[in-house]
Amino acid sequence: MSTGEIAGYLASALVFVTFYMKTMLPLRIVAIASNVAFITYALFEGLTPILILHATLLPLNSIRLAQILAFMRKVENAASSSFSMEPIFPLMQRRVFLADETIFNIGDRSDELYYVLEGRIWLPQIQREIAAGDFLGELAVFSETQRRTASAIARTNGVLMVLKRQAVFSALLQNPALGVHLLKLITLRMLENMGALDPLYADEGLAEEQPDGAALAKERRLRRAGIAAAFLFSIVATVVAIGPLIYSIATRNAALTTWMNVATAPIDGTIEHMALKPGDTVDASGKVADLTNHLIEPDEVIRARAQFSEAQANLQELDTHETRLLTLLEDWNQRTERYADAFRENLDLQIDSLTRRIELLEQRVEYARSSADRMRTLRSTGATTTREAEAAESELRDREALLAEWKTQLDEVRLRRRMASEGIYLQADGKEPEWSWRSRDELRLEIERTKQHKANAVAALQRASEDLSAANIAYEHNARAAVTVPAGARIWSSSMRDGVTFKVGGPLFSWIDCSKLLVDVPTNDLFATLAEPGQRALVILEGEDRLRDATILMSRAAPAKLGQSDLAVVARGHGRGTAQLILSLDASDLTATCPIGRAARVEFPDIGVLDLVRAYFSGL
Structure with missing residues (x-):
């Protein structure tokens, strides 16, 4: 029968006893003992609901017991001591x-x-x-x-x-003490009143005034003896319940172990040159075997090479097209300069022509003005007719209007000539001639598009080059790979041999590093909470009589224990509900022999019985 089962049966018996009790004081004491037994049972068996229930009931029963005892003391004090009216x-x-x-x-x-x-x-x-x-x-x-x-x-x-x-x-x-005092006083008054009426009651009243001291002392002794017996029973039940926990400090089933590492296939392939077996040590090169993929095809390399060649041809074609466009642009620039020279010369001719015509017209305007003045004078003297005078005036106005028109044309031509000097060519209708922009702008736009295509082609060529390099590397990597582990590692177990094919990621063999010795220590959750990483421990290996120094590396609760997938060896003693301590052992002299699997006993000098008991009751 396990310790947990013993605690469970004891707890059940104590619950039965609580139903048998007739008074509240012993009932609370036995209830506390049953709570302790149930908590022990739940800790060993991993029963969380029962643990939560009785961890909650224990302080409640303790508080109720303290209240009962305090009330009893108050009643005794009120009955035996003097009453104070101050409150x-x-x-x-x-x-x-x-x-x-x-x-x-x-x-x-x-x-x-x-x-x-x-x-x-x-x-x-x-x-x-x-x-x-x-x-x-x-x-x-x-x-x-x-x-x-x-x-x-x-x-x-x-x-x-x-x-x-x-x-x-x-x-x-x-103040309940007032009630006790008044009860005593009323009783005494009634006895005194009765004594005044009948002398038979006088002595009885005096006798009732003070209780028998010997009887009262005897009653108190019996009550205290009962309380002491109940507490003693509770302490015995607690010791029986947590005794195995305390004893678990003195001896522990532990085993020497180390981390388990699994080597996996880096590629799909067949094992070649496998010469090591379980227990062998890997040499300084770290190489264990080769994997060769005889089925791999260089499809990706061929595709990448074709893309690289295509990108090169595309870039060369764009280079040629850009050169041709630049040549056309240069030719067009030269042709445009010739058009511009002719355009400026034409404007100069127009300016010269308009200038001469305006000078001649100005002379005619002066002649017409003189003629109009003379005709106005003659008309005033009656030497000429009004019609002839108006005709002279009309001719003057026509010539002045024509002169203003020609001057406006001259200003426009001079403006166009000035703008042509700045590279802006305007026709008489205000539009630019097609030779000044159309073909040249189209060429420039095409050149910009070609440059953008060329930049994209350069980037594509760079990507194609990188893809080709990556395809070559991937092909070399997937075609052949070495299976390696750290130098000095020891093969623990293996399913490899020459000619066996593995998929990428498939487990090949397990290996361990004997220079990193660990100790797997089964324990309980309570002790695991006291064991902090970095604390000192002492280890005695099977077959030795000396203590070796160790350090607590980690503690794991029962649901998170490390198993065979993490450790090379798991200690005996692990069961349902047990926790785990992992120690780092200082044993460099054992590296060569690699004593993985040896039994060990562990002592924790920094964790004593009192620490465990204190933690146990503080957790309650």
Whole structure:
């Protein structure tokens, strides 16, 4: 039977005992013990719901137990010690009385409780004097009739503290000790009243005033003995539950191991020159075997070479086309210069012609003006007719208009000539001649397009060159590859032999590095939480009697343990719910023999029994 099962049966038995209990105090104590047993059971068996439930119930039961004990202490203190009125004073009202003053009469109805702060009061019906520190009027407050059972007459001046009936119940809620004290006082008052009526009750009242000390001490001893026995039972149950956990520190099943590495096929191919077997050490070259792909075809190389040749031809063709366009552009520029020279010469001729014509026309305008002036003079003297004078005026106006028109034409031609000097050629209609822009612009546009095509062709040629280089490299890589591992590695297991074909990524063999020795230590989750990376450990290997230094490399909880795919050897002792520690072992003298798989015992000097117990209970 495992430790977890023992804890489970014990927890079940304790639950049965809790149902058998008749009083709350032992029930809480046994419930705490059952919580501890259930938590141990859940830790060993990996039962998370039970662990969460009882880890929650344990502090709840502990709080309830503490409350019960505190309440018992309060009751005992209230029953055995004197009562202090200081907490009740804020609820009371102050009242002053004088000597011989009647505070109340027998039979009066009242709902007030008095506390004598100063002075003395006489109760004639029961022949009793009330002094400072005593209560007065408690029977009327708690009786159904609320009638006074005796009169109260002041013997001296004094002060009363008055507490209303409603305030009495508020005070009882805030200070339960007041209720115990009033209960004792009411009982004593009733016995005194009965003693006043019948002498038989007088001695009984005095006897009831103080309980039997011996009986009370005996009752307390019995109660304390019962509590001590219950606590002892709880401690024994706890030790039985967590004993195996504490003992697990002293001995551990561990094994020497190291990381497991798997070599995979870099390419599709067939194994060649495989000379190593499991247990052999790889030499300084690191080469284990060759993989040769006899089925690979150079299709990609051929395609890349064709694309490279095509890109070269395209670039050469664009070079030729660009050269031809530049030649045409140069020819057209020369032809354009000749057109421009002729255009400027033509404008110069027009300017010269218009200038001469304007000079001649200006002379005619002057002649016509003189003639018009003469005709106006003759008409005023009657030497000529009005018609002849108007004809002379009309001829003058026509010549002046023509002169203005020719001057405008001359200004336009001079403007065109000036713009032609700046390389802008305008015809009389305001448009540029086609020889000045059309063919040349088309050539320039074609040259720019050709340059862009040429840049794209250069980039395409670069890509084709890179593709060809990559195709050659890929072909060489996929055609033949060496299977290598670090020098000094040891073959652990292998499925390779000459002539066997593997797919790329397929596992070829596993290998280990014996210079990196590890220790696999099965443990529990509680201990794994205390083991921090970097802490020191001591390892004793099977067949040796000396301690070797080790360091905690990592801790893994049960769901995240490392297995055969990660480690060359996994220690015995791993089961459901066990955690794992991985140690780094300083054992350079064992590298040559590579003692993977040897059993070991591990000690943790920085983690003691008290640390585990403290962590265990802090986790609860």
